[in-house]
Amino acid sequence: MKGNDIERKITIIGAGPAGLKAAITIADLGGEVLLVDENPYVGGQLVKQTHKFFGSKELYCGLRGFEIAKIFEEEIKKRSNIELFLNACAVGLYLENNKKIVALVKNEKLMKITTDVLIIATGAYENFLLFENNDLPGVYGAGAVQTLVNQYGVRPGKSCLMVGSGNIGLIVAYQLLQADIEVKAVIEILPKVTGWYVHYAKLKRCGVPILTSHTILKAIGKDEVEGAVICKVNRNLKPIKGTEKRLKVDFICLAVGLTPFTDLLWQINAKLLYIPELGGFVPYYDENYETSIPGIFVCGDVSGIEEASTAMIEGEIAGISAYEKIYGKRKETEALKEKKKKELFALRKGPHSKKILIGLKKLKNGY
Numbered sequence: 001m002k003g004n005d006i007e008r009k010i011t012i013i014g015a016g017p018a019g020l021k022a023a024i025t026i027a028d029l030g031g032e033v034l035l036v037d038e039n040p041y042v043g044g045q046l047v048k049q050t051h052k053f054f055g056s057k058e059l060y061c062g063l064r065g066f067e068i069a070k071i072f073e074e075e076i077k078k079r080s081n082i083e084l085f086l087n088a089c090a091v092g093l094y095l096e097n098n099k100k101i102v103a104l105v106k107n108e109k110l111m112k113i114t115t116d117v118l119i120i121a122t123g124a125y126e127n128f129l130l131f132e133n134n135d136l137p138g139v140y141g142a143g144a145v146q147t148l149v150n151q152y153g154v155r156p157g158k159s160c161l162m163v164g165s166g167n168i169g170l171i172v173a174y175q176l177l178q179a180d181i182e183v184k185a186v187i188e189i190l191p192k193v194t195g196w197y198v199h200y201a202k203l204k205r206c207g208v209p210i211l212t213s214h215t216i217l218k219a220i221g222k223d224e225v226e227g228a229v230i231c232k233v234n235r236n237l238k239p240i241k242g243t244e245k246r247l248k249v250d251f252i253c254l255a256v257g258l259t260p261f262t263d264l265l266w267q268i269n270a271k272l273l274y275i276p277e278l279g280g281f282v283p284y285y286d287e288n289y290e291t292s293i294p295g296i297f298v299c300g301d302v303s304g305i306e307e308a309s310t311a312m313i314e315g316e317i318a319g320i321s322a323y324e325k326i327y328g329k330r331k332e333t334e335a336l337k338e339k340k341k342k343e344l345f346a347l348r349k350g351p352h353s354k355k356i357l358i359g360l361k362k363l364k365n366g367y
């Protein structure tokens, strides 16, 4: 392993919007940083997003996710103090004195990175759902379908049942229509649609049935999905007998939430708290995004499921904090951090952030 051992001051795991912004911020302050990602490209989730983003100009509103990823790619290339490892998956994390040791599989070879400061920006993974036959080929996560259709131009089928009416369910359902795939219905177990009205309205205009207070009972098929049975649920979200309905579809798409990708944090015994509003177990972190392990920072979806816009600002704050840890605090860094905190605060003022704010309060109080 010796030939592959390297030492760095600051390392970031994950080149999604959070990790990318952290790297750019550190570089622009004059620091050196190593950024690693398991994919052969940068951008994380952005790469598969073909819809236009909302928000402010600074946060790339009006651009499509994959266009934002391209901008990031160019920005990274421009900065010689950002070292980028792609096809590089962090598979282990260990602590040795004050150092952090990352076991990395890069181009199928194991290597060891010893780093003083580490930013974990690993994002999230998709939730699954329990129902009969949920292991039949043709039952997908919505993110996986988005990757197939938008990134690789592969249609997973001709007609789909979308389970879940959050933003991801609504956006992916619309993108399936754009790919000439029939969306038989979007079903939602709660009595109302949980995603933004703008995404809901687009589907409604296209005549897609959006059935609230409905769930999936089973997937039908022998070797692959040939249909689904859905039904109405009562106030306690329990199936109502006699309301079952068969839908003929050849794939089922689950958009039932995301869970923060905290595996590396568990390995080092970092403090994690169960906060449903933030997506499940999330690392405890302070106002500088430093976890319970000194010198290890988090940002983006791994610290709580939210959005690319907030992930980017969190990345900037974590980046400034990581920089300060190595190169020391300056008036300029402190002022920039305060500015970013205010921007984040402003971004979370809308009604959609209510749940996040409850979760963050619990996190602050150590729940």
Ligand SMILES: Cc1cc2nc3c(=O)[nH]c(=O)nc-3n(C[C@H](O)[C@H](O)[C@H](O)COP(=O)(O)OP(=O)(O)OC[C@H]3O[C@@H](n4cnc5c(N)ncnc54)[C@H](O)[C@@H]3O)c2cc1C
Binding pocket: 013, 014, 015, 016, 017, 018, 019, 036, 037, 038, 039, 043, 044, 045, 046, 049, 052, 053, 054, 088, 089, 090, 091, 121, 122, 123, 124, 143, 146, 167, 168, 171, 172, 261, 299, 300, 301, 302, 306, 307, 308, 309, 310, 311
């Ligand atoms: C369908 C959909 C639509 C969305 N629409 C919007 C929108 O309109 N506006 C908005 O603001 N947000 C939107 N979001 C949310 C947004 O995409 C995410 O909140 C954002 O990408 C989170 O950024 P991140 O950097 O934390 O994580 P990610 O983008 O998930 O990036 C994490 C990166 O880390 C890598 N990684 C993970 N583990 C390892 C490891 N062990 N080693 C190496 N690399 C690793 C991953 O491969 C990935 O590249 C949408 C999300 C989806 C799924």
